[in-house]
Amino acid sequence: MKHMATYDLMETARNTNEWLGATARAYAAYPWWGMMPHPAFNVMDAWGRVTERAFARMVVKPDWGIHSVVGADGRDHLVSCETVLRRDFGNLVHFSATGRGPLARKVLVVAPMSGHYATLLRPTIASLLPDCDIYVTDWHNARDIPVSAGKFDIEDYTLYVAEFMRRLGPDTHVVAVCQPVPLVLAAAAWLAAESPGAQPRSLILMGGPVDPDAAATEVTDFGRRVTMGQLEQTAIQRVGFKYAGVGRLVYPGLLQLASFISMNLERHGTAFFEQIMRTAKGEAGDNDKHNRFYDEYLAVMDMTAEFYLSTVERIFKNREIARNAFTIAGTHVDISRITDTAVMVVEGAEDDISAPGQCLAALDLLTGLPDEKKAAHLEPGAGHYGIFAGRSWRNNIRPLVLNFIDRNAASAETEPAPRKAKIALAASQTAN
The missing domain is CATH 3.40.50.1820 (Alpha/Beta hydrolase fold, catalytic domain)
Incomplete structure (x- = not known):
């Protein structure tokens, strides 16, 4: 996996999911659908908003926000x-x-x-x-x-x-x-x-x-089960041309995030499902508890x-x-x-x-x-x-x-x- 292609492929997957969320949000927002109202469009809009925000946050360093x-x-x-x-x-x-x-x-x-x-x-x-x-x-x-x-x-x-x-x-x-x-x-x-x-x-x-x-x-x-050779071959990637660290061998933040989420997959899945439902009902806000936590939790960096x-x-x-x-x-x-x-x-x-x-x-x-x-x-x-x-x-x-x-x-x-x-x-x- 120690190639630029794997690093860029992972970033491409993230970018694609962000784009899908933005597309669903924009599609569901067409005024035309107001002529035939259906809750499915609200859910589509909510899914798009939550998905776009989640995948966009993964490559943005959060602000300290202490004023x-x-x-x-x-x-x-x-x-x-x-x-x-x-x-x-x-x-x-x-x-x-x-x-x-x-x-x-x-x-x-x-x-x-x-x-x-x-x-x-x-x-x-x-x-x-x-x-x-x-x-x-x-x-x-x-x-x-x-x-x-x-x-x-x-x-x-x-x-x-x-x-x-x-x-x-x-x-x-x-x-x-x-x-x-x-x-x-x-x-x-x-x-x-x-x-x-x-x-x-x-x-x-x-x-x-x-x-x-x-x-x-x-x-x-996990540290005991995996050998250092296996870890080096499966977890290490090389930064692509898009960033200043091009060519540097790293353990990608997106890979670490995937391991974090997998440890509590059911809890995170439930949290996002409930957030989509709240957004569809108009009960969610930009700075609600869910967004405050996941805006930080999903923002990851490479080591x-x-x-x-x-x-x-x-x-x-x-x-x-x-x-x-x-x-x-x-x-x-x-x-x-x-x-x-x-x-x-x-x-x-x-x-x-x-x-x-x-x-x-x-x-x-x-x-x-x-x-x-x-x-x-x-x-x-x-x-x-x-x-x-x-x-x-x-x-x-x-x-x-x-x-x-x-x-x-x-x-x-x-x-x-x-x-x-x-x-x-x-x-x-x-x-x-």
Whole structure:
């Protein structure tokens, strides 16, 4: 499958379905049909609208859609998204609120690179903005990155995260959601060895596969069943001439989306059928619950082939993080080197992607970290998305995360002076 033709064929199929939806919508909208009204035309129009929108969203990067935030003064402050650090495969962006003073909590949210854009974390970021100074990793779509930019695998991803942490400084609190959890843990360990003065104050690890074998899911079973050769031949494609990344080997976002949907095919089928019926009755809106969710869920991005394959092989098959055997350029990244950064693990009891226990395994690897700097929370009834969006996040998890951040920020402020001086010296030596 590693040919441009297969990539373009898949894009052609998507484009054709979008066209069919637009055609059905336009056909059903002819005024002529008003002379012989029949509910079938309403259903055809509704099917066309829902289908066109669904397939059109698959190739469009969603907007952040965060325009204002309420400050401590009770006033709305305009929010702008500014790029702090620009790199080939991902940027570090900052959400700046106009007219709002500096906040004590500085938080880096590391977004997953698993087929969706960083905007998938919009609810998480919007809920943290009133209380935190937010920075986010904004990963790029691999199809838009020229081959001349080189490779990007999990080692490069880890170094990107470490660079972002170093840029923000030691007073940063890092929130990692899903896929990046094991690599954020590795980035913190790498900093502990290479640049100790730049270590973040705390890590909040949410629903990530630190040890995939700790609890089996359909995702881990797939990783075990398929060989790397089979995966490379069936999942990897080459970007076509339409995009800037022409010729780059990628794991296409459309293929990842198909696997996401297949895991809950009945649920998604029911959701779209009900949306078509609501649209036919005139009960649906552009920004209703269905459209808000699927506008984000269906917007997918390509991953570089080397990132996808190295994730499957090294994180899931070889369990390098779980065995504390991860290396960068041949150098061992020892997770036990983390001795000062507090770590909190959050899991969802009903998570069917990263089941409970997979993320909790991180605490067992932190043999050099005192128990008082470790914390864990299992959210009852929460699925994978529920731990960072929705009611469980807003009502239960978010307050715990903020309390954990405050507790460890306060403990850092009360450290003995010689220790602070030592950290400042190490940071100075790193900068030089």
